[in-house]
Structure formats: C-alpha cells, structure tokens
Amino acid sequence: MSIELSDRQRHILSLITQQDYCSIEQLSADFSITKQTVRRDINTLCDLGLARRHHGGVSVPASLENSSYVARKTSFTDAKQKIAAQVAQEIPNGSTLFLGIGTTISAIAEQLGGHQKLRVITNNFEAASILSHYDHIETWIAGGRLRNGDRDIVGESSHDFFQQFIADIGIISCAAITTLGSTTHKPVDWCLEHELQEAKVSQAIINNSLQTWLVAHGTKLHRQANTKVAPLDSFNQVFKG
Incomplete structure (x- = not known):
C-alpha cells in the first residue's frame, strides 16, 4: 500500500534535501508544531527510506548524500x-x-x-x-x-x-x-x-x-x-x- 505524504512532510523533505540536515528543534519552530509531531513526520519519512534519523535531527539518506x-x-x-x-x-x-x-x-x-x-x-x-x-x-x-x-x-x-x-x-x-x-x-x-x-x-x-x-x-x-x-x-x- 502506498503512503501519501502530507504537505508538511513534503516540505520537511524539501528542507533536508536542500540543507542536508535539520534539527528537530528547528523544524518544530519552522512549522510551529510540537517536537513529538516532528518526530512522527520524521518516522514516516525514514520508514519510506527518504530520510535518516539522527539524535536530535534528521538528514538525507546515505544514498543521496553526495549531491550535485x-x-x-x-x-x-x-x-x-x-x-x-x-x-x-x-x-x-x-x-x-x-x-x-x-x-x-x-x-x-x-x-x-x-x-x-x-x-x-x-x-x-x-x-x-x-x-x-x-x-x-x-x-x-x-x-x-x-x-x-x-x-x-x-x-x-x-x-x-x-x-x-x-x-x-x-x-x-x-x-x-x-x-x-x-x-x-x-x-x-x-x-x-x-x-x-x-x-x-x-x-x-x-x-x-x-x-x-x-x-x-x-x-x-x-x-x-x-x-x-x-x-x-x-x-x-x-x-x-
């Protein structure tokens, strides 16, 4: 079954693609949401292989790191x-x-x-x-x-x-x-x-x-x-x- 990303999750994915890494604190402030909500969005992206968890943040997966x-x-x-x-x-x-x-x-x-x-x-x-x-x-x-x-x-x-x-x-x-x-x-x-x-x-x-x-x-x-x-x-x- 395919999982469709929310607008916020797509925006988070766009940010980490541009910046390589975003902290949970930054994302919480950027979207005016709780850190717990940020973590749920991160979990969704990581489960789909679109991101990688870090302590306190999230980055692009290893396969995307050597970007253009x-x-x-x-x-x-x-x-x-x-x-x-x-x-x-x-x-x-x-x-x-x-x-x-x-x-x-x-x-x-x-x-x-x-x-x-x-x-x-x-x-x-x-x-x-x-x-x-x-x-x-x-x-x-x-x-x-x-x-x-x-x-x-x-x-x-x-x-x-x-x-x-x-x-x-x-x-x-x-x-x-x-x-x-x-x-x-x-x-x-x-x-x-x-x-x-x-x-x-x-x-x-x-x-x-x-x-x-x-x-x-x-x-x-x-x-x-x-x-x-x-x-x-x-x-x-x-x-x-």
Whole structure:
C-alpha cells in the first residue's frame, strides 16, 4: 500500500534535501508544531527510506548524500561565506595555495581577488573559473575528466598533478567528520570522503603542503561517509561555520 505524504512532510523533505540536515528543534519552530509531531513526520519519512534519523535531527539518506554541485552550492550559503571570509583573511599575499574540491572551497576562491601574487593549484573547476577573472593570480588546474555534476577533476591524473608542487597552504573540505576509536585507543575525529578517488586527491594535497587547513560547516558532523582522509588533529587549522 502506498503512503501519501502530507504537505508538511513534503516540505520537511524539501528542507533536508536542500540543507542536508535539520534539527528537530528547528523544524518544530519552522512549522510551529510540537517536537513529538516532528518526530512522527520524521518516522514516516525514514520508514519510506527518504530520510535518516539522527539524535536530535534528521538528514538525507546515505544514498543521496553526495549531491550535485548546484544543490550543495545553494545549501548553507551563509555558513560557507563566513568560513570563506575567515580563511581568506588568514592567507598571506605571495602564497602558493592548493585548493581542493567542494563548494566551500569555491567560496574561498571568490574571496581571493584582493590578494596579491598568489599561485593557486586546484582540481576544483569552479574555483579555477572564478580565479580566471584575476590577472594577478596565477592559476593552475589539474587535467583529466571533468565531473560535470561536481564541477571538479579527480582520479590518478589529479593525484599526480598535485605531487609536482609544494604549497605553502593546502586547503581541503570533506564530506563528513566522524569520531573513530576502539576500546584500546582514544577516540579520534576523522574527516571522510564519499569516494576513494576524492580521498586520495585530498591526501596528495595534505602530503605536499607545508600547512594544511580543513574547512567544514557544522552539518558535516551529522553526515556519513566511508573513506578516510586524515584525522582532524593533523591539520594546522580547522575552520568550522
């Protein structure tokens, strides 16, 4: 028997698709309903495989998490712009930068127009397109197959490309942040990616940078991915919004 969603449930589904994660408290306030009613709506969406429960909230299911560039760019814009402004302020003129993939990285590129004598090496097609408008910023872009939905270039060619340079600062984002550990080891926070080829390129950036910075807005803590990139304590700076 099919189950038809209510207007409110469809609206909740639309919100979590746009934002990746919504808290029960947020949804309760947005719709002026009790938290218990929110939980019932969440249960319906989760039973249908349209959402995934978290303690205190709900997110898109794992199969939908690696969403398109356009969808990711329009979600959490304020948080990404805030992070981008913080990062740009910390970048000295004359630096050589690695910029990894992701929409937060693209937002950083938009903030670099006022910098002088930068060299930027990236596999982020959107970031390279933004930087192409600035004659005073030298931009290098990895070769290979363009992932149209993600606006980036990953794979062995990108991995090898970054190996040819040494950057003053390597800046990457990630798909998720998860605490991993065991009964014999202290739990460690890791940044993760959805795919091995994405993780390997980020690792190439890390391994060939004098400093490494991670950018991750708050919802990364509520998402899941399954490919290790690096532990958080290995980064020189972590910018969260």
